[in-house]
Amino acid sequence: MEGWNPKVIVVGVDGSDPSIEAARAAGALAHCHSAKLIVVTVVRPPEGWWGIVGSPPTAEALGDSLSDAQRDVLDRTLRSVDLSGVEYETQEEIGEPSAQLIDVCKRVDADILVVGRRGAGLLRRMVVGSVANHVVHEAPCPVLVVP
Ligand SMILES: Nc1ncnc2c1ncn2[C@@H]1O[C@H](COP(=O)(O)OP(=O)(O)OP(=O)(O)O)[C@@H](O)[C@H]1O
Ligand SMILES: [Mg+2]
Known part of the structure; x- marks a missing residue:
């Protein structure tokens, strides 16, 4: 790891305080190294998706969970962490x-x-x-x- 110089940093956030601290650390690291920061939140599939008898979620239900994640987790994190000067993007995943x-x-x-x-x-x-x-x-x- 000699000369280790991160170019891509991923941080996982779930809206919790420790994950906000993680985003702060990741942001500071990205800033120091002029690295790209990818802020990821993972949404568990809506109730029943994995159930044997559960039917797959409708596109609407999936869309709702994703927009909840956007509002409750990503927006809250970005409000709490100063990422000025950092090149970042957000991603939502399901699973x-x-x-x-x-x-x-x-x-x-x-x-x-x-x-x-x-x-x-x-x-x-x-x-x-x-x-x-x-x-x-x-x-x-x-x-x-x-x-
Ligand atoms: N849904 C998620 N999407 C993205 N990152 C996550 C998610 N859940 C957890 N993380 C990351 O993992 C860290 C640790 O969270 P973790 O879920 O392991 O702890 P916990 O919620 O206290 O315990 P558990 O989920 O096992 O009950 C979080 O601070 C966050 O960085
Ligand atoms: Mg957890």
């Missing part, structure tokens, strides 16, 4: 958060993935959230975990 984050990293050939140590999950039994834990195990690039 299982850790798998989708890893997919995005592969697709954009990310140099680093940044996540919070915890997220919006209500269970407090784990020290590290399941998404953070999975990406540390599976990511194709270095992972920065922000408390």
Whole structure:
């Protein structure tokens, strides 16, 4: 990793405070390295999609969850984090958060993935959230975990 100079940085955000801290760290890193920042939120499919008897979500239901994600997560994150001077884009994905984050990293050939140590999950039994834990195990690039 000598001379490591990230050009593409991916951060996963779920609206939680730790994910906002992750976005701050990712933004600062992008700024330092004049790297491109990709802010990703993953929407779990609407109820029933994966169910054996569940019918696929309508285009309307999917569109609704995506626009909720846009409003509740991405807009909130961008309001809370100063990204002036940073070249960034936002992405919304549908599916299982850790798998989708890893997919995005592969697709954009990310140099680093940044996540919070915890997220919006209500269970407090784990020290590290399941998404953070999975990406540390599976990511194709270095992972920065922000408390
Ligand atoms: N849906 C998501 N989209 C994008 N990034 C996410 C998503 N969920 C979690 N992350 C990223 O992973 C970090 C850790 O969240 P994680 O979901 O692992 O913890 P948790 O919500 O506390 O626990 P769990 O989800 O296992 O109950 C978040 O701070 C965020 O960076
Ligand atoms: Mg979570």
